[in-house]
Amino acid sequence: MIEAHRLGKRFFDKKRGEIRAVDGVSFRCEPGRIYGLLGANGAGKTTTLRMLATIMEPTEGSATVAGYDLTTQAEEVRRNIGFLSTATALYARLTAEEVVRYFGRLHGMDDATIRERMDAIFSRLEMNDFRDRRCDKLSTGMKQKVSIARTLVHDPSVMIFDEPTLGLDVMAARTIVGFIRECRDAGKTVVFSTHVMSEVEKLCDTIGIIDKGRLLAEGTLEELRSRYRQTDLEEVFVQVVEA
Amino acid sequence: MSLRNIGIVYRKELTDSLRDRRTLISMVVVPILVMPLLTIGMGVLTAEIVGKAKQQVPKVMVLGGSDSPQITAELAAMKDVEIVPARPDYADEISNKQIRAAVEIPAGFDAALDSGQQVTVKIYDYEGDLSSGFAADNIQKFFDNLRDQTVRKRLESRNLPDSLIRPFAIKEQNVAPPEKVSGAIIGGFVPYLVILLCMTGAMYPAIDLTAGEKERGTMETILSSPVSRLHLVIGKFLMVLTASLATAALATISMGISFGIGRQMLMNLASGDEANAPLLTVNLKSVLAVFGMVLPLAVLFSAALLAIALYAKSYKEAQSYVSPLTIIVILPAVISLLPGVELDAHLALIPILNTSLISKEIITGTYHWKYIGLIFASSCVYASVALGIAVKLFQREDVLFRT
Numbered sequence: 025m026i027e028a029h030r031l032g033k034r035f036f037d038k039k040r041g042e043i044r045a046v047d048g049v050s051f052r053c054e055p056g057r058i059y060g061l062l063g064a065n066g067a068g069k070t071t072t073l074r075m076l077a078t079i080m081e082p083t084e085g086s087a088t089v090a091g092y093d094l095t096t097q098a099e100e101v102r103r104n105i106g107f108l109s110t111a112t113a114l115y116a117r118l119t120a121e122e123v124v125r126y127f128g129r130l131h132g133m134d135d136a137t138i139r140e141r142m143d144a145i146f147s148r149l150e151m152n153d154f155r156d157r158r159c160d161k162l163s164t165g166m167k168q169k170v171s172i173a174r175t176l177v178h179d180p181s182v183m184i185f186d187e188p189t190l191g192l193d194v195m196a197a198r199t200i201v202g203f204i205r206e207c208r209d210a211g212k213t214v215v216f217s218t219h220v221m222s223e224v225e226k227l228c229d230t231i232g233i234i235d236k237g238r239l240l241a242e243g244t245l246e247e248l249r250s251r252y253r254q255t256d257l258e259e260v261f262v263q264v265v266e267a
Numbered sequence: 268m269s270l271r272n273i274g275i276v277y278r279k280e281l282t283d284s285l286r287d288r289r290t291l292i293s294m295v296v297v298p299i300l301v302m303p304l305l306t307i308g309m310g311v312l313t314a315e316i317v318g319k320a321k322q323q324v325p326k327v328m329v330l331g332g333s334d335s336p337q338i339t340a341e342l343a344a345m346k347d348v349e350i351v352p353a354r355p356d357y358a359d360e361i362s363n364k365q366i367r368a369a370v371e372i373p374a375g376f377d378a379a380l381d382s383g384q385q386v387t388v389k390i391y392d393y394e395g396d397l398s399s400g401f402a403a404d405n406i407q408k409f410f411d412n413l414r415d416q417t418v419r420k421r422l423e424s425r426n427l428p429d430s431l432i433r434p435f436a437i438k439e440q441n442v443a444p445p446e447k448v449s450g451a452i453i454g455g456f457v458p459y460l461v462i463l464l465c466m467t468g469a470m471y472p473a474i475d476l477t478a479g480e481k482e483r484g485t486m487e488t489i490l491s492s493p494v495s496r497l498h499l500v501i502g503k504f505l506m507v508l509t510a511s512l513a514t515a516a517l518a519t520i521s522m523g524i525s526f527g528i529g530r531q532m533l534m535n536l537a538s539g540d541e542a543n544a545p546l547l548t549v550n551l552k553s554v555l556a557v558f559g560m561v562l563p564l565a566v567l568f569s570a571a572l573l574a575i576a577l578y579a580k581s582y583k584e585a586q587s588y589v590s591p592l593t594i595i596v597i598l599p600a601v602i603s604l605l606p607g608v609e610l611d612a613h614l615a616l617i618p619i620l621n622t623s624l625i626s627k628e629i630i631t632g633t634y635h636w637k638y639i640g641l642i643f644a645s646s647c648v649y650a651s652v653a654l655g656i657a658v659k660l661f662q663r664e665d666v667l668f669r670t
Contacts, residue, residue, distance in 0.1 A: 035665075074487075077491045078491075079487060079490045079491055080664050080668070081664070099493050099495060100493075102491060102492060102493040103493040105491070107491035109487070110484075111484050111487045112484065112485075112487050112488040112491065113483050113484030113485050113488060114485065114488070115279075115283055115485055116483065117282075117283050117286040117287060118279070118282065118283060118286075122279075122282070126275070126279050127492055129275045130272065130275055130276075130492045130493060130494045131492070131493055132493070158286075174488075
């Protein structure tokens with residue numbers, strides 16, 4: 025479960041002065057559901073998700089992830105999340121197995137449990153052929169699978185995806201989309217950010233439209249369509265942002 | 268503080284770094300191969316050049332002497348020089364290396380020698396040129412011998428003893444133990460090398476583990492794991508420190524071996540006469556003590572480099588920040604090599620310079636315990652401050668996500 029209450033993030037830039045990257049964002053996502061943050065580049069999606077992953081500290085508001093407070097129990101939050109984005113790369117000089125084992129150990133797992141878990145994930149994702157290969161020798165699709173294995177090794181209850189298909193080819197993107205769906209089916213809480221309308225339509229149970237750091241509209245796909253009297257999600261998005 | 272997490276991060280960074288070509292080159296290849304190659308290579312080259320110059324029979328021009336057949340005949344009979352006919356452009360010929368030296372015999376030299384008049388023989392050479400120097404030395408020796416013989420003959424003709432002009436002999440005798448002599452020769456050099464290599468060895472891993480991670484996008488990956496930033500920075504710092512000390516240790520060992528080989532080569536050059544061979548033995552205890560003193564300095568370098576490189580956005584930017592630091596390290600180390608720079612309470616507080624100076628003393632076998640304590644303590648303080656800054660910077664979002 026994720027509950028964000030008036031979450032905000034302010035930066036200070038020498039040239040531009042104070043910047044409100046995220047401004048009073050509140051939402052809630054329950055286990056077995058996918059919450060999609062839809063927004064253009066620079067809308068505040070990445071900053072919101074970085075705060076939920078405790079990579080950044082909020083300057084305002086509060087949030088709980090898997091029952092833990094973002095600011096006071098950051099380590100516990102990280103222990104219970106899987107965070108995946110195009111910015112979360114792999115260690116090029118380590119093998120697929122070494123990367124996953126490293127993160128398993130950092131999550132406090134013993135080697136026997138990691139081995140068991142790795143075998144299951146690698147078989148499920150068909151990774152056994154390249155588990156001993158260094159990450160810099162892997163294709164983009166293979167790397168995505170390693171990243172997925174890394175986020176799953178400790179079986180987190182909350183998954184956070186920040187534009188995970190950005191820059192991927194169709195096949196690699198399909199792997200990710202399929203994986204997100206599986207996470208929901210497994211009862212995990214999923215937050216997902218994107219600017220690709222089709223992905224939102226395919227995946228999200230609840231959609232939040234974010235622009236200039238503010239959450240402007242929220243609802244299921246059907247609710248948004250009927251509220252703004254549009255069948256096309258893109259038209260809904262434009263109407264919300266330009267209003 | 269979780270030692271387990273620090274250990275996990277450290278082991279991963281070690282594996283990762285040992286697979287990085289740049290780190291391997293700076294940490295292993297340079298100290299093990301390049302340093303000895305440079306030392307032995309330089310030794311071989313010097314020995315070859317000197318040997319070749321010694322084997323050559325240099326051409327020497329005799330200017331004047333037409334009225335002194337005896338001296339010109341004796342010069343012509345010399346085996347270690349080849350006398351060539353006189354020409355007015357002798358200076359140009361020496362400069363162009365067509366001849367190596369010239370000797371000017373003053374008018375009436377033979378007669379002056381018989382009558383006891385003092386005359387001056389001039390030797391022309393090209394200063395700085397090895398072969399020219401050898402030729403001039405040979406001529407100098409010839410005239411020194413002639414002068415001695417002339418003096419002896421004159422004393423004999425007057426029935427006077429040799430001791431009249433040489434009432435006593437002087438002999439210099441060394442009482443310094445071998446390590447002190449070696450210390451004087453390479454005293455400043457060993458610590459200088461160890462300090463410099465501690466810095467260069469830490470450089471690449473520090474950049475790779477910070478700015479390199481940012482550039483490759485793995486920083487965000489690790490920050491989303493439960494490891495605390497304190498454990499993360501300490502694990503990374505320990506890896507950089509390992510690289511720093513390993514580089515210095517490997518370089519010292521390989522330099523020790525190549526010094527040994529170099530000494531053997533120099534002994535062979537000196538026809539196996541051990542007494543004349545330069546002493547290049549350094550006490551192992553002294554080297555270990557120098558390492559002990561350099562330890563806090565290695566901590567300081569590792570932490571400072573980690574902090575500076577973390578601030579950079581990319582590998583390239585980090586390199587541009589870190590490269591000028593080499594000068595900051597070289598400068599105090601070079602100052603310590605200057606004659607007359609003596610350790611005092613003020614200098615004992617200046618980082619790098621203090622360690623260079625005390626290490627120089629330690630290598631010569633002198634242990635000033637008060638200064639050793641003061642320098643070790645002050646270096647520890649500086650190292651702790653640098654490590655504290657590195658830890659603080661790892662907590663700052665504006666540094667970690669600087670774009």
